Amino acid sequence: MNVYQFSSPATFYPFAGWLAPWFAWSAALLAIAGLWIGFAVAPTDFQQGEAYRIIFIHVPTAWMSMFIYLVMGFWSVLALAFNTRLSAMMAQSLVPTGALMTFIALWTGALWGRPTWGTYWAWDARMTSELILLFLYFGVMALRNAIDDPRRADRACAVLTIVGAVNIPIIYFSVQWWNTLHQGASVSLTAAPRMASIMLIGMLVMAFAAWFYTIAVSLWRVQAIILERERSASWISALPGLAGALR
Amino acid sequence: MLEVLELAARRGDAVLFRRLGFRVEAGKMLVVTGPNGTGKTTLLRILAGLTLATAGRVLFRGEAVAPGSPKLRAECVFVGHLPALKDEFTAEENLSSLVELSGVRPTASQLRAVLSEVALDAQRALPARVLSQGQRRRIGLARLSLLRRPLWLLDEPATALDTTGLALLGQLIARQLAAGGAVVASTHQTLDLPPEHLEWLVLA
Amino acid sequence: MMDFLAMGGYGFFVWGAYGVTAVVVIAELSSLRARRRAAAQLAASMPHSEDLP
Amino acid sequence: MAGAGMSADVDSGAGVGAALRWSVERDLRLALRSRSELGVQLMFYVIVVTLFPLASTPERMLLATMGPGVLWVAALLASLLSLPRLFASDFADGTLEQIALSPFPMPALVFGKILAHWLTTGLPIVLLAPLLGIQYGLDGTALWIVTLSLLIGTPILSLLGAIGAALTLGVRGGGSLLALLILPLYVPILIFGAGSADAVRAGLSASANLSLLGAGLLIALVGAPLATAASVRIALD
Numbered sequence: 001m002n003v004y005q006f007s008s009p010a011t012f013y014p015f016a017g018w019l020a021p022w023f024a025w026s027a028a029l030l031a032i033a034g035l036w037i038g039f040a041v042a043p044t045d046f047q048q049g050e051a052y053r054i055i056f057i058h059v060p061t062a063w064m065s066m067f068i069y070l071v072m073g074f075w076s077v078l079a080l081a082f083n084t085r086l087s088a089m090m091a092q093s094l095v096p097t098g099a100l101m102t103f104i105a106l107w108t109g110a111l112w113g114r115p116t117w118g119t120y121w122a123w124d125a126r127m128t129s130e131l132i133l134l135f136l137y138f139g140v141m142a143l144r145n146a147i148d149d150p151r152r153a154d155r156a157c158a159v160l161t162i163v164g165a166v167n168i169p170i171i172y173f174s175v176q177w178w179n180t181l182h183q184g185a186s187v188s189l190t191a192a193p194r195m196a197s198i199m200l201i202g203m204l205v206m207a208f209a210a211w212f213y214t215i216a217v218s219l220w221r222v223q224a225i226i227l228e229r230e231r232s233a234s235w236i237s238a239l240p241g242l243a244g245a246l247r
Numbered sequence: 248m249l250e251v252l253e254l255a256a257r258r259g260d261a262v263l264f265r266r267l268g269f270r271v272e273a274g275k276m277l278v279v280t281g282p283n284g285t286g287k288t289t290l291l292r293i294l295a296g297l298t299l300a301t302a303g304r305v306l307f308r309g310e311a312v313a314p315g316s317p318k319l320r321a322e323c324v325f326v327g328h329l330p331a332l333k334d335e336f337t338a339e340e341n342l343s344s345l346v347e348l349s350g351v352r353p354t355a356s357q358l359r360a361v362l363s364e365v366a367l368d369a370q371r372a373l374p375a376r377v378l379s380q381g382q383r384r385r386i387g388l389a390r391l392s393l394l395r396r397p398l399w400l401l402d403e404p405a406t407a408l409d410t411t412g413l414a415l416l417g418q419l420i421a422r423q424l425a426a427g428g429a430v431v432a433s434t435h436q437t438l439d440l441p442p443e444h445l446e447w448l449v450l451a
Numbered sequence: 452m453m454d455f456l457a458m459g460g461y462g463f464f465v466w467g468a469y470g471v472t473a474v475v476v477i478a479e480l481s482s483l484r485a486r487r488r489a490a491a492q493l494a495a496s497m498p499h500s501e502d503l504p
Numbered sequence: 505m506a507g508a509g510m511s512a513d514v515d516s517g518a519g520v521g522a523a524l525r526w527s528v529e530r531d532l533r534l535a536l537r538s539r540s541e542l543g544v545q546l547m548f549y550v551i552v553v554t555l556f557p558l559a560s561t562p563e564r565m566l567l568a569t570m571g572p573g574v575l576w577v578a579a580l581l582a583s584l585l586s587l588p589r590l591f592a593s594d595f596a597d598g599t600l601e602q603i604a605l606s607p608f609p610m611p612a613l614v615f616g617k618i619l620a621h622w623l624t625t626g627l628p629i630v631l632l633a634p635l636l637g638i639q640y641g642l643d644g645t646a647l648w649i650v651t652l653s654l655l656i657g658t659p660i661l662s663l664l665g666a667i668g669a670a671l672t673l674g675v676r677g678g679g680s681l682l683a684l685l686i687l688p689l690y691v692p693i694l695i696f697g698a699g700s701a702d703a704v705r706a707g708l709s710a711s712a713n714l715s716l717l718g719a720g721l722l723i724a725l726v727g728a729p730l731a732t733a734a735s736v737r738i739a740l741d
Contacts, residue, residue, distance in 0.1 A: 039455075050459035054468045061472075080734075083299070100479055108468040115464050135688040142684050146675045149259055151299070155738040156671050160685060163667055163731055167689050170720070174692035178699060213476075220483055227490035232260060237499040295605060297740050315737060321607040329598025335537040344530055345599075350519065350607045 009226040010235040016219040024216035030209035037202035051115040058108040060207035061101045068098035073165030076158035088154030093222040099137035125179035129172045136164045248429045254303030276430040281450035287433035291402045295325035323398040330383045334376035361389045380407035401432035523608035527616025535624040549582040553636045564641035571640030572650045572701035583661040586625040587669040595673045611729035618666045626658030650701040656717045657697040663728035670735035
């Protein structure tokens, strides 16, 4: 077997099970700290009042939505280059969480936009690109469900993810260009109140919370995918307490 | 000429075969038989470089070949279940298009000669749409006779062939073996070929 | 406590945002738990014979 | 046996030219054999463009602002409709296997097919655009710029679309799935393409839009055939 012996699903499965809870707990603690900063420590903004506190959810999830897609691209390149099933499973495990983060970013952005600009959707450059990113996630999901053979689904989704990842910067640039052309340099989400350092810290803490949450969820999900794909492999019978609730 | 080591293949999560090994020497024909669904087609597609094996290696003249490798594509011809004909094209157009795709530029007279050889003279200018399955198969045989390739991979080549078609197929294979080529074919019909050239692989 | 919920008049928007986020995260976690349990049962019910890489 | 005399060897190095010639000439001949189908797709483009004034207003000023956008969205939809034709019939009758097994470099063969697809769907749209632009009250320069942007943009639609067509070969829900996969990738082309005429009408120069579109075309010319060839291999696996 090639040098990536340790990356076989059988050896990765217990490792993922051991690692995931650590990330889950640290995500929970970071989230609590972030919310505490967001609501108790950060001052009321003189311009937007309390509405700006939504940024502590909106900005981290927006960052994560794009970051997750690029990580999926990374795993997809590995899956195609080295033909390793595990990398394809990792890419597959990230898709639902990525789509979820994108949805949250859009939802919170709209609720923040209403009090700030008076409308839920103002074709802001970042929000429009976020919406297109959501379509990219749905595209990968739809392709995954449309192909039955797992190996072909892995490789087809890998190609689509890579093509999508290459297009993300182009989409963001073209939407930015389109936005400034038509609306001029209107108030966009980035022109939020001057970034007091406390707000930045709050957002960074929430960003790490979202990141660790994503890692934990994708590790748990990749375990489920491994079980689904390798259900008849012999190493599965050695798993402790398989029939019971999976730890 | 062709060697297979420790080959394994899966379809979905069903294992088709595992640790499969065999050699095919020049001038020899390997007949792959076995009930349906045992992976005969998958094996041939792996040898042709269309499908990825889950394990094992394929050596062509001692050199390992990966799927889609240029060496394999230049030296081997694969005839699958589908006759690879365009319904809109005539028999002659189909033949010349397929042969040119393999990098060989036949003259019009060669095309006509080989078509008459497979008894498709009258149907030369008919669109493939109107030809019978057997006639469409014989266009495939005409292609085989035009291409000089050392390795033939034939997936159920005898299907839909009538007696004259079968005789033609036998002749073509005999000529290929005599010219030092090798053939791997999955088939159920017994072809009247000298047994000393044949080897059998039964997939259970 | 009441003014905390009021959020300076923006309560609907702030809690609308955080509330939906919480709901969506909980939904993902519970569907993940269900998928893991189903996968475990599926794997447990199968004969384990192949040792294909 | 007639075949005995031939010993034409295959130099796969110089294969790109032969591959292009083979695939373009073959696909064009195939397309011309089913000319009516091409006509139908072109009519689709004309009808979609004609629908919008009926749905909004015949008032010239408003139509002029909408014109480029409508021409472009209709071009997107028309190309999307014709993409399955690119590989589906070859996939169904087994010729795609032989293309994958040909000694010719596959990206070149695939590029030839994409070029033939553009010549039969994209180019007619570009030639028809000025005519339909008049319907939208576009004057000389705006009309010319829209047509030029379509000339540069429609090949990108074929190139990017080919990747989607290869990925969804023989897959359930092919048509709408292809739309979901490819339309988000068409967004930048739509923005720069339709934007070029808006820029001209706003008195700005469209050179920035057109050059960005040109850059997109170059990237697609290099990347798309490779990605499409890989996707076809995956579909044939």
